Amino acid sequence: MGYRSREEIFASILDVTGSGAGITRSKIMFGSYLTYAQVVEYSKILIQRGLLEYDPINRTYKTTPGGFTFIQLQNELSQMIKIQDPKTI
Secondary structure, eight states: OOOOOHHHHHHHHHHHGGSOOOHHHHHHHHHHOOOOHHHHHHHHHHTTTTTTEETTTTEEEOHHHHHHHHHHHHHHHHHHHHHHEEEEG
């Protein structure tokens, strides 16, 4: 796995937490291949932007409808870049 952009990491976290049920921080770490510090940093940003919500009672995270829109747009952008990148031809 190469370097990922900030947006790709955001999409990865939102994808992992989008299963419907709340997801713990540990599962985000393993599912997104991130360290504890990275998950804390990125989840704060996603919560501030309204893309992720945190349930303090159960200590779980969940993707918001805005987060699902972000994932969709990120996937579309990624596909467009792959089509236009001459290295992948």
